[in-house]
Amino acid sequence: MRTVGVEEELLLVDPDSGEPRALAAAVLASAERESSEDREVFEAELQREQLEFATVPQESMDDLADEIGRRRAEAAHHAERLGAAVAALATSPLPVTPSLWGGERYGWMAEEFGLTTQEQLTCGCHVHVAVESDEEGVAVLDRIRPWLPVLVAISANSPFWQGKDSGYSSYRSRVWARWPSAGPVELFGSAERYHEQVEAMVGTGALHDQGMIYFDARLSHRYPTVEIRVADVCLDPGTTVLVATLVRGLVETAAREWREGLPPVAHGVGLLRLAAWRASRSGLEERLIHPITMRPEPAADVVRALLDHVGDALKGTGDADRAADAVAALHADGNGARFQRELLHRTGSLRDVVAACVRRTAGR
Numbered sequence: 001m002r003t004v005g006v007e008e009e010l011l012l013v014d015p016d017s018g019e020p021r022a023l024a025a026a027v028l029a030s031a032e033r034e035s036s037e038d039r040e041v042f043e044a045e046l047q048r049e050q051l052e053f054a055t056v057p058q059e060s061m062d063d064l065a066d067e068i069g070r071r072r073a074e075a076a077h078h079a080e081r082l083g084a085a086v087a088a089l090a091t092s093p094l095p096v097t098p099s100l101w102g103g104e105r106y107g108w109m110a111e112e113f114g115l116t117t118q119e120q121l122t123c124g125c126h127v128h129v130a131v132e133s134d135e136e137g138v139a140v141l142d143r144i145r146p147w148l149p150v151l152v153a154i155s156a157n158s159p160f161w162q163g164k165d166s167g168y169s170s171y172r173s174r175v176w177a178r179w180p181s182a183g184p185v186e187l188f189g190s191a192e193r194y195h196e197q198v199e200a201m202v203g204t205g206a207l208h209d210q211g212m213i214y215f216d217a218r219l220s221h222r223y224p225t226v227e228i229r230v231a232d233v234c235l236d237p238g239t240t241v242l243v244a245t246l247v248r249g250l251v252e253t254a255a256r257e258w259r260e261g262l263p264p265v266a267h268g269v270g271l272l273r274l275a276a277w278r279a280s281r282s283g284l285e286e287r288l289i290h291p292i293t294m295r296p297e298p299a300a301d302v303v304r305a306l307l308d309h310v311g312d313a314l315k316g317t318g319d320a321d322r323a324a325d326a327v328a329a330l331h332a333d334g335n336g337a338r339f340q341r342e343l344l345h346r347t348g349s350l351r352d353v354v355a356a357c358v359r360r361t362a363g364r
Contacts, residue, residue: 003057003130008050009123014087018354020092022048022099030078047098047121065241088361090123090158090172090232095352122172123233127244129223129251134191137219137226142187142264143254146291148216148230149279150306155231156283157336169283169337174183182214184272235336242326246317249310283337
């Protein structure tokens with residue numbers, strides 16, 4: 001069974017005002033003092049209002065769910081010691097002027113990309129799935145491309161930007177798309193072609209290093225995995241587990257298609273960008289672009305198409321019923337974007353939205 005690991009970026013906020021707080025360094029120091037593990041669980045991100053954690057590779061989704069809950073609780077514990085809280089919010093609902101983390105790499109990015117770097121306070125969820133080789137990994141990347149916007153819609157959790165409703169369900173994905181290497185890519189066809197493209201892009205001097213290859217999905221340059229990077233950090237930990245389950249299903253399905261000699265769907269990058277835009281705009285509330293036909297259909301039908309597409313893979317890992325139940329609950333209760341908007345409609349207060357999201361982050 002393929003292992004799955006998750007990286008979640010969390011927002012550090014003031015528990016009273018709901019405003020982001022630049023406390024990442026202090027939280028990391030607290031975590032380091034108390035940690036008994038032989039690896040760094042928590043890491044800094046681009047802005048000092050962010051905190052990232054990474055799970056270990058897991059085969060069982062129950063184990064993954066347990067670890068995500070535990071890591072979120074640990075992050076909350078360390079933040080509380082400093083008078084702060086953590087919220088799984090992909091953008092801050094309240095206005096903020098982000099504080100860039102120090103160091104040569106981030107300093108270079110600030111100098112090179114200007115306002116794009118300064119404004120980039122966004123929190124995502126990255127899912128790593130094990131692959132046997134770079135060749136298998138690139139075959140997977142070629143075949144999962146049209147399905148990735150559906151994950152954007154499922155995870156959408158960033159309707160607000162600088163104190164205003166953005167009009168999007170996932171505005172984070174629109175902000176992230178400002179990076180020149182971000183977004184969907186063409187078909188590669190082979191690992192050799194993939195690595196040639198990465199080397200050529202870094203060779204332009206416009207990117208600091210391979211870590212700035214911000215494709216929607218890429219080969220990890222640190223682990224033997226493919227890394228799917230399109231999702232917002234999910235408000236509910238159960239949605240994170242659903243996204244991880246669907247991602248593993250997509251990877252396994254694509255690998256089987258490759259072994260069977262089935263070619264990838266050859267949609268152009270222009271169509272994939274439109275599908276990604278529609279997913280970020282609509283979330284699960286309206287229509288999405290169907291990954292095969294590239295025509296608009298009700299969001300529930302498109303999500304069902306994704307479940308059908310990965311159905312055999314989910315049955316093989318014993319995750320089919322769990323995924324179907326999670327999707328049904330998501331349609332009934334809504335994703336993070338819907339929760340935030342409905343709460344603002346009831347209370348009229350973005351501060352109350354943040355407070356409620358702090359509680360939901362912890363599974364309450």
